[in-house]
Amino acid sequence: MVNHLDAQHLHYHIGKATLVRDISLQVNGGEILAIVGPNGAGKTTLLKLLAGDLHPQSGQVLLNGHPLHHHKPLELARQRAVMPQQASVSLDFTAYEVALMGRHPHIRGSETREDHRIVEEALHRTEVLHLREQLYATLSGGEKARVTLARVLAQQTAILLLDEPTSTLDLRHQHMTMQIMRERAKTGVAVVAVLHDLNLAAMYADRIGMIHSGQLAFIGTPDEVLTAANIHAVFGLAVEVLSHPTHQCPLIVPLATNGHVATPPEIGASAGRKVLADQRVTSAPHLG
Amino acid sequence: MISKLIVWQATTQRYSRLLPVRIAFLLVLLMILVFISLSAVSTGAVRIQRDVVFKVSVDAMAEKLHLDYDSGLDYSARCLPGQSCIQRDAALVREIRWPRVIMAGLVGASLAIAGTALQGALRNPLADPGLIGASSGAAVGAVTAILLGVNIGDVLHSDAPALARLTQSLFAFGAALITTFGVFRLARWQGRTDSTSLLLIGLAINTMASAYIGLATFISDIREVNDIVFWTLGSFAEIFWRDVYVVVPFTGLSVVVLPFLARQLNLMTLGEAEAQHLGVNAERLRMICVALAAITVGVSVAFAGIIGFVGLVVPHLIRFFTGPDHRIVLPASVLTGAILMIAADLWARTVAIPTEVPVGIVTALFGGPVFLVLIILSRRGRG
Numbered sequence: 001m002v003n004h005l006d007a008q009h010l011h012y013h014i015g016k017a018t019l020v021r022d023i024s025l026q027v028n029g030g031e032i033l034a035i036v037g038p039n040g041a042g043k044t045t046l047l048k049l050l051a052g053d054l055h056p057q058s059g060q061v062l063l064n065g066h067p068l069h070h071h072k073p074l075e076l077a078r079q080r081a082v083m084p085q086q087a088s089v090s091l092d093f094t095a096y097e098v099a100l101m102g103r104h105p106h107i108r109g110s111e112t113r114e115d116h117r118i119v120e121e122a123l124h125r126t127e128v129l130h131l132r133e134q135l136y137a138t139l140s141g142g143e144k145a146r147v148t149l150a151r152v153l154a155q156q157t158a159i160l161l162l163d164e165p166t167s168t169l170d171l172r173h174q175h176m177t178m179q180i181m182r183e184r185a186k187t188g189v190a191v192v193a194v195l196h197d198l199n200l201a202a203m204y205a206d207r208i209g210m211i212h213s214g215q216l217a218f219i220g221t222p223d224e225v226l227t228a229a230n231i232h233a234v235f236g237l238a239v240e241v242l243s244h245p246t247h248q249c250p251l252i253v254p255l256a257t258n259g260h261v262a263t264p265p266e267i268g269a270s271a272g273r274k275v276l277a278d279q280r281v282t283s284a285p286h287l288g
Numbered sequence: 289m290i291s292k293l294i295v296w297q298a299t300t301q302r303y304s305r306l307l308p309v310r311i312a313f314l315l316v317l318l319m320i321l322v323f324i325s326l327s328a329v330s331t332g333a334v335r336i337q338r339d340v341v342f343k344v345s346v347d348a349m350a351e352k353l354h355l356d357y358d359s360g361l362d363y364s365a366r367c368l369p370g371q372s373c374i375q376r377d378a379a380l381v382r383e384i385r386w387p388r389v390i391m392a393g394l395v396g397a398s399l400a401i402a403g404t405a406l407q408g409a410l411r412n413p414l415a416d417p418g419l420i421g422a423s424s425g426a427a428v429g430a431v432t433a434i435l436l437g438v439n440i441g442d443v444l445h446s447d448a449p450a451l452a453r454l455t456q457s458l459f460a461f462g463a464a465l466i467t468t469f470g471v472f473r474l475a476r477w478q479g480r481t482d483s484t485s486l487l488l489i490g491l492a493i494n495t496m497a498s499a500y501i502g503l504a505t506f507i508s509d510i511r512e513v514n515d516i517v518f519w520t521l522g523s524f525a526e527i528f529w530r531d532v533y534v535v536v537p538f539t540g541l542s543v544v545v546l547p548f549l550a551r552q553l554n555l556m557t558l559g560e561a562e563a564q565h566l567g568v569n570a571e572r573l574r575m576i577c578v579a580l581a582a583i584t585v586g587v588s589v590a591f592a593g594i595i596g597f598v599g600l601v602v603p604h605l606i607r608f609f610t611g612p613d614h615r616i617v618l619p620a621s622v623l624t625g626a627i628l629m630i631a632a633d634l635w636a637r638t639v640a641i642p643t644e645v646p647v648g649i650v651t652a653l654f655g656g657p658v659f660l661v662l663i664i665l666s667r668r669g670r671g
Contacts, residue, residue, distance in 0.1 A: 048561075051565065052564075053561050053564065053565075073564060073567045073568060073569050074567035075567075076567065077565060077566050077567030078567070080565075081565065082561075082562075082565040084559070084561065084562055087558065087559070087562065088559065089557050089558055090411045090412075090413070090557045090559075091413075091557045091607065091612035092301075092607070092611060092612050092666075093554070093557065093611075093612055093613075094611075097305075097554075097613070098558070101554065101555055101558060101566060102566070104551060104555055104566045104567060104568075105566060105567040107551075133302070155566070
């Protein structure tokens with residue numbers, strides 16, 4: 001099976017606000033692509049475009065060579081799973097029932113023993129099997145996220161789209177989540193994850209796309225993208241990039257100067273964009 | 289006491305996930321439905337023994353189905369004035385009581401299943417067939433027919449009172465569909481329907497409808513006011529077999545189709561986008577549910593008037609015992625809606641013999657407090 005998601009010149013705006021501007025990227029089976037960027041940069045919008053929740057005003061997303069909207073919802077659900085930022089359930093379903101919902105695209109009639117086995121395995125892998133009988137609504141934020149992750153894993157798709165899967169998790173479970181993604185990638189799954197933690201992205205992602213005001217500013221390997229200059233240009237934060245003591249990956253350490261960690265980026269959007277445009281040429285050889 | 293009840297509720301919800309328990313639960317509800325129907329047929333201004341009711345009903349069914357069966361009841365016994373006799377009782381059971389009880393059951397089932405489907409599809413526990421404009425629209429239609437004095441009988445050169453009523457029913461049904469469609473259309477924005485605005489628009493339409501009905505009541509004469517009260521408070525008086533035959537296919541449509549959508553309705557609780565990610569066409573699901581609810585409730589209101597609270601309360605009542613899985617909640621709400629409506633109508637027509645209380649008053653009178661208790665209990669259950 002070829003697992004290939006291909007976004008071509010995506011453009012999305014609401015009224016006069018452009019949220020995504022001419023973004024093109026490809027994800028292949030077996031790799032993790034992390035999407036990073038400051039708040040409001042358009043990461044979630046990009047993920048929604050990739051998921052087919054939103055339709056771009058121009059450009060298109062191809063799933064294994066066919067435009068997304070050519071796939072029926074159920075057919076699409078067998079090929080890609082989406083983990084939302086926050087998942088609420090409006091009625092009192094238990095954690096187990098919520099995870100079992102992930103099997104829906106595969107169930108004809110009623111669920112089989114195999115479906116239950118897959119769900120239990122997923123709950124076990126995300127370390128929430130002991131919460132199976134609890135009402136989902138009564139779980140903590142991190143527990144909800146892990147049950148939702150189990151639901152997404154139970155869907156057993158070749159493409160995983162995750163919107164900040166680690167934002168509510170403790171340190172251990174953040175790494176657990178990313179390790180699960182690595183395992184899945186090893187079996188040929190294509191993973192796209194919006195991440196806030198640059199170090200998490202550096203450790204686990206094969207490639208990183210850095211978004212800045214709706215544009216794909218940089219894309220490439222962690223070493224190529226996570227440079228002090230790039231991070232300062234996009235996040236407005238002075239950092240030092242070290243090398244991880246045990247992993248072959250960059251380690252980002254924010255720098256504090258005069259008690260202030262963050263230095264505001266250049267005033268005025270045009271100035272900021274200019275800096276960005278310059279650096280795009282020098283430090284992002286993959287682009288274009 | 290409350291804490292004990294909550295522990296008990298948690299237990300019933302856990303067991304109700306097992307298929308045999310679900311089947312047993314539905315069978316118990318079915319038995320209650322049969323029992324209450326027989327009781328309702330035997331009770332009234334004239335009391336008829338339950339075994340007579342049973343035998344008359346079986347005989348009537350055997351006759352319809354051309355079965356060679358005879359219960360041994362003697363229909364030829366002479367009727368003496370002031371005494372009950374088989375012949376008159378049989379006519380009462382067959383032509384008056386059964387159609388009324390069955391209609392009450394159908395309308396209760398319609399309102400309850402429509403409420404369950406709407407609460408699921410709109411992801412809102414306050415959704416109710418009344419809230420999307422189906423009920424008030426129907427009442428506006430009927431009231432308009434009354435005010436204009438339109439009557440199909442005039443066209444057919446007949447002055448049968450049933451035709452005036454039929455005219456009002458047709459107006460009610462048409463207006464229910466138009467109103468619901470209008471509410472749905474107004475809530476649609478850029479190809480999507482937002483549940484919250486759907487309910488808010490429904491609320492606005494309902495307000496306008498009640499203003500219209502209030503105004504109509506104000507300018508009408510006494511006889512017209514009686515008719516209007518019938519539509520706004522609901523009643524199963526003057527229901528005959530021909531009315532039942534009209535309602536059956538509409539209620540049947542919802543009862544047959546909606547359980548097939550049960551799993552998709554479960555997924556809708558995750559959120560519309562999440563349901564889509566799992567392969568549910570959320571927009572289509574919502575349109576189907578709203579359309580079925582409008583048709584079923586529209587036809588119910590057209591024959592029985594507005595009967596509040598059943599569509600809102602029954603789904604909550606069922607979920608309180610079985611948990612939220614629509615695969616059990618949908619069929620259970622059909623049976624429970626029927627049971628409660630038959631009981632409410634029984635009470636409405638027997639509490640103040642020889643007059644009848646409008647059944648809508650009864651459902652609101654009991655439904656309101658039950659709803660309050662459910663809300664308070666489920667809030668405590670969540671801790």
